[in-house]
Each structure stands twice: as C-alpha cells, then as structure tokens.
Amino acid sequence: MPRLFSAYVIVDWSAASKPTTGADSAWIGVLKRDVRFRMAFESFNPPTRAEAEKRLNLILDDLKKRSERALVGFDFPLGFPRGFAEALKLPGDAPWRAAWDQLDKMVKDKPDNTNNRFGVASEINRRLTGGPFPFWGCPPRDTLTTLQPKKLRPHGPDDLPEFRHTDLAAKGAASIWKLYYNGSVGGQAILGMPVARRLRLARAARAWPFETEFKALTEAELAGVDIVLAEVYPSLIKGPALPGEVKDLTQVRTTAEHFARLDEANKLGALFAPAKGTAADVVLDAEREEGWILGAG
Structure with missing residues (x-):
C-alpha cells in the first residue's frame, strides 16, 4: 500500500x-x-x-x-467546545466553519505581530456572558471589563464546557479559554x-x-x-x-x-x-x- x-x-x-x-x-x-x-x-x-x-x-x-x-x-x-457557535448565534449548519469565519472577521494581526487577540476574546465574552468569562488570562495592561488576568470561576452545568472531548482524551491539553501564561493555547x-x-x-x-x-x-x-x-x-x-x-x-x-x-x-x-x-x-x-x-x- x-x-x-x-x-x-x-x-x-x-x-x-x-x-x-x-x-x-x-x-x-x-x-x-x-x-x-x-x-x-x-x-x-x-x-x-x-x-x-x-x-x-x-x-x-x-x-x-x-x-x-x-x-x-x-x-x-481547530475548534471550540460544543455549543460555541450556537451560543454566539453564528450562521450556517457547520459550527466549526462558522467559528473560523467569525474569527476571520474579528482578528486583526499586523505584519509586526501586533494583534487584537485579547480584544477578540473580550468581545466574545461580552456576547456570551456579558462578563469576563469563559475566556481568561491577559497581562494586567490588557485587562478589560470582559477580560481579566485570572480565571473568574469554575465552569458550571449551564456554561459552555471548559474542555473539548479531545482535550480530556489527550490528558494534559490546556483549555482553549486560557489565553495567557505557560501552556496556554487560546x-x-x-x-x-x-x-x-x-x-x-x-x-x-x-x-x-x-x-x-x-x-x-x-x-x-x-x-x-x-x-x-x-x-x-x-x-x-x-x-x-x-x-x-x-x-x-x-x-x-x-x-x-x-x-x-x-x-x-x-x-x-x-x-x-x-x-x-x-x-x-x-x-x-x-x-x-x-x-x-x-x-x-
């Protein structure tokens, strides 16, 4: 073969x-x-x-x-925890592609690496919960009303999951909601x-x-x-x-x-x-x- x-x-x-x-x-x-x-x-x-x-x-x-x-x-x-696209009311019948399209509209990444990743996460937090959740982690200078340096609270049954199924299967993979500090992938x-x-x-x-x-x-x-x-x-x-x-x-x-x-x-x-x-x-x-x-x- x-x-x-x-x-x-x-x-x-x-x-x-x-x-x-x-x-x-x-x-x-x-x-x-x-x-x-x-x-x-x-x-x-x-x-x-x-x-x-x-x-x-x-x-x-x-x-x-x-x-x-x-x-x-x-x-x-390459994807968010289940329910993300629905919670953001993103259009289309392919939630993964809707998330990619949404980030493509929001992200500004300049040739010198200057980027708005914390602003994007803050805006998604605002649309999802109105507060600094579920995304968290940023330098103090990037703190916003809807994005805080530290994790606000644990994920509850009514929240989007903290981890994807594969994160748990990989044993040790970080949550996409963690934006900053060692081991972050958000x-x-x-x-x-x-x-x-x-x-x-x-x-x-x-x-x-x-x-x-x-x-x-x-x-x-x-x-x-x-x-x-x-x-x-x-x-x-x-x-x-x-x-x-x-x-x-x-x-x-x-x-x-x-x-x-x-x-x-x-x-x-x-x-x-x-x-x-x-x-x-x-x-x-x-x-x-x-x-x-x-x-x-």
Whole structure:
C-alpha cells in the first residue's frame, strides 16, 4: 500500500505580540523527499506570523507542483467546545466553519505581530456572558471589563464546557479559554484558525475531522486532495532532542517523523478514526464543532 502522504508539515504557532525567533516562537517543520527520494527534514523559524503564513504557502505550493500530498498539523485547537457557535448565534449548519469565519472577521494581526487577540476574546465574552468569562488570562495592561488576568470561576452545568472531548482524551491539553501564561493555547487558536481557514480556501484541502468524517482515511478517499489539515499535540510524542535544538524545533521534527513512520507502516490512516468504544455523541461533536487531536485517546 502506498503512503497517504508524501510530506509532513508540522506548525508550532505563536501568539507573540512582536517579532521573535528561537524558543516560544513560530516553527515550521517539513519532512519530505529530497532529490534522491530520501526523507529529509528542514525547519523554518519566521519572526512573525505573517512571514510564517507566507512560508507555509510557499511550501504547500511547491509540494502541489510536485504532486505531493501533505499532512499539515497545527499545534492549536481547530475548534471550540460544543455549543460555541450556537451560543454566539453564528450562521450556517457547520459550527466549526462558522467559528473560523467569525474569527476571520474579528482578528486583526499586523505584519509586526501586533494583534487584537485579547480584544477578540473580550468581545466574545461580552456576547456570551456579558462578563469576563469563559475566556481568561491577559497581562494586567490588557485587562478589560470582559477580560481579566485570572480565571473568574469554575465552569458550571449551564456554561459552555471548559474542555473539548479531545482535550480530556489527550490528558494534559490546556483549555482553549486560557489565553495567557505557560501552556496556554487560546491566543494561538484565535490567531491561528484564520490562517488555517485561508490555507484551506486556497487549495484542494480537507480539514479533519470536519470534512473527512471522524474515521480512518484511505488513499481512495483522498483522491484529488492536496493537503489534510489536522490538529496535533506534540507533547503526546516523545523524542530525543538533537544538539542545539530548542524544544519547539524538537517537537515539530519528532512529530513529523512520528507520522511519517506510521504512514510508512500503513498505520497512519487508522489514526484518523476514533478509539474503539468512543461514544456516538463524542464522534458527532468532534465532526461538527470541536475537532480532535490526531492520535489522542
């Protein structure tokens, strides 16, 4: 059986407010065949998200010219907890896409990394609850009536869930509502989903599991598809650092190598399916709105 993918592109996103490189910045890892058809890894560390998006487009356009299908993994949530789109009264029958479209309208991310992620979260809080909930976490200077540095209260039965099903399955994944401090993913998600949206609209792409269903993927089902967008969680995959590597670079490299090994062994397709015994409502929530972390559970 042939591989599902010819290349594996892993993106470690950043919510930085100014240009930055090195640790805790944007990293792109690419594992693809070289001129001798051997798998070779290269990495990019653009100082801004604008440059990272430009680099991603160049990478994907080059792979398209070579007729090579790519798995593109983002290390931030591609969906919100179930009920988000309905609570915001977003239009359309695909809650995940409605959320992407809404963020694309709201997010302002300038070429120098200046961005309004805290303002976006504050406005969503205002529309959802009228107060500083469920999003939380910001520097004191960014405090607003509807966004506070600290978590206001626990999530109750009448609130949107704190975690998606996949966050719980991954054991240790942070809540999308946490915008700031170590381990947060909310800021990256707010700034990242519009990028994923643009990449998807610009080429023959499928966003998993929203457009592929939450099931095993086969070569036949990916006919005509150039890229599959998926959420990844590099902390699930352990691998040794090479001399001089920062943690972010190690993570994108080892994640790309992990999926390539599974693909070589004809085991990657099965990873796109839920674990045996996963409840039907969990599968439906993942497909409609929440998404899933590739390999979680």
